[in-house]
Amino acid sequence: MIHVPAQSISVKKVEQSRVSTVDINAATMGIHFTDHMFVCDYENGQWSNPRIEQLAPIATHPSAMALHYGQAIFEGLKATMGKNGPVLFRPQMNAQRLNESAQRLGMPDFPEDLFVEALKQFVWIERNWVPTAPGSALYLRPFMYADEAFTGMRAATHYKFIIFATPAGPYFSKRIRLYAETNYIRAAAGGTGEAKAAGNYAAAIKPTELAKKHGYDQVLWLDARNFENILEVGTMNIFFKIDGKFITPNLDGTVLAGVTRNSVIALLKKKGFSVTERPISIHEIIEAEANNTLEEAFGTGTAVGIAMLDEIGYRDRSIKFPVGNPVGNEINMTLNQLKTQEIADEFGWIIQLP
Ligand SMILES: Cc1ncc(COP(=O)(O)O)c(C=O)c1O
The missing domain is CATH 3.20.10.10 (D-amino Acid Aminotransferase, subunit A, domain 2)
Structure with missing residues (x-):
């Protein structure tokens, strides 16, 4: 496995953020999404082209293997607004768990240093989307799926790893x-x-x-x-x-x-x-x-x-x-x-x- 150096993430920011159109401090998790996403492709046995770009739908082949054979795994963690700016909570644990999931499903490892670095750069770019109301956070969803167009039961050879984010207003936990x-x-x-x-x-x-x-x-x-x-x-x-x-x-x-x-x-x-x-x-x-x-x-x-x-x-x-x-x-x-x-x-x- 060739590891992509963390500093090689390319960034193409949107011209105009949508953040002012969303009340991020009152947003229900999973309904609004931030301006960008992180994407990385796996083919020929390696991860390549790590990039942060505008969040947009991705064309899917009808035979994309994840849709049929279920090679799809995900993570979930939050960025919160700390006293000195946005912070992440134990992202290395999510990086490790993603790879444990990947191993069980016959999927490739994603480099853990790149996982954490991608989250850091991505959240920093989306920092205006991190809500500040007590109990609120920016929920981060890293995930990996088989996007190879092939019909047949075997491990895919093409995957995508993506991170997107959704603001989550205060959660009042009831009994x-x-x-x-x-x-x-x-x-x-x-x-x-x-x-x-x-x-x-x-x-x-x-x-x-x-x-x-x-x-x-x-x-x-x-x-x-x-x-x-x-x-x-x-x-x-x-x-x-x-x-x-x-x-x-x-x-x-x-x-x-x-x-x-x-x-x-x-x-x-x-x-x-x-x-x-x-x-x-x-x-x-x-x-x-x-x-x-x-x-x-x-x-x-x-x-x-x-x-x-x-x-x-x-x-x-x-x-x-x-x-x-x-x-x-x-x-x-x-x-x-x-x-x-x-x-x-x-x-x-x-x-x-x-
Ligand atoms: C099935 C299941 N168990 C436990 C958890 C709690 O895990 P974590 O504390 O990492 O969010 C989750 C949430 O991710 C879950 O989906």
């Missing part, structure tokens, strides 16, 4: 209700659960719609064999606090290794809490509720930060979580303050731009 799914699965041992593969989300759409129809916010995924062990939530990892101690499902290949999950484990440990990564049966949660040791639970993810749980619906039961004064809210505040540089970054997680 959420989860539906523990006992008919459909998200991931099984040996599958693609730990990859951030587009197909994982395709398989989750119908169960998520069904859960919403029944008044729940998201699906809680259980293990594929017995529908007992808790894996993760639709777009979040999950933590429980039982009898003063935190537990979260271990990364056994069926769970996405969340950047927020990793950060929350470090922050909880820093506060002196015990955090154990291990298999967690839903019956253990039911038991803890029955003997009054179930203290709190929350989901963690880039889009929402930390979302406290109100309830889990499992078969014919409802598991309720106390309101109290949860540690999850404190950790959420710390995460937000790190991202806006209101507190010192003792972990080395923040990358200051430019």
Whole structure:
């Protein structure tokens, strides 16, 4: 693999930004997009022509392999407005995770230094799109897909890696209700659960719609064999606090290794809490509720930060979580303050731009 030097990114800026036409501090994520995109092409066994150019539709051949065989992976992270300008939160972790996803789907690695450099240059160019309202951010979506025109089942030889961005106004996390799914699965041992593969989300759409129809916010995924062990939530990892101690499902290949999950484990440990990564049966949660040791639970993810749980619906039961004064809210505040540089970054997680 030939690595493209980071400084070779070519830039062609738009003449007139559209930023004044969007209320970025009140924008719903995913509706408005910034002026530019980063694009890089893979052919003949190497990445070439890294460029930042005007955001525009890309012509797609009807036989583009991603459309048929699903070689499509993505990442998600946020740029926030810190005290000294825009910052990125742990982008190296997303670079590594993209490559872990790529390996599982038989796709080429994307150079991690170029991934981070592209994000830095791209966000700096789009800095006027980074919202400043508390809890808001510029959501960044790096992704890779097979754009080779070929009909047949094999690894593609042409890919595109692209980054685009969408402003996301303040997210007020409410206590959420989860539906523990006992008919459909998200991931099984040996599958693609730990990859951030587009197909994982395709398989989750119908169960998520069904859960919403029944008044729940998201699906809680259980293990594929017995529908007992808790894996993760639709777009979040999950933590429980039982009898003063935190537990979260271990990364056994069926769970996405969340950047927020990793950060929350470090922050909880820093506060002196015990955090154990291990298999967690839903019956253990039911038991803890029955003997009054179930203290709190929350989901963690880039889009929402930390979302406290109100309830889990499992078969014919409802598991309720106390309101109290949860540690999850404190950790959420710390995460937000790190991202806006209101507190010192003792972990080395923040990358200051430019
Ligand atoms: C299935 C799934 N699990 C967990 C997460 C949380 O990961 P992160 O904290 O890196 O956003 C996400 C969001 O990306 C997700 O889609």
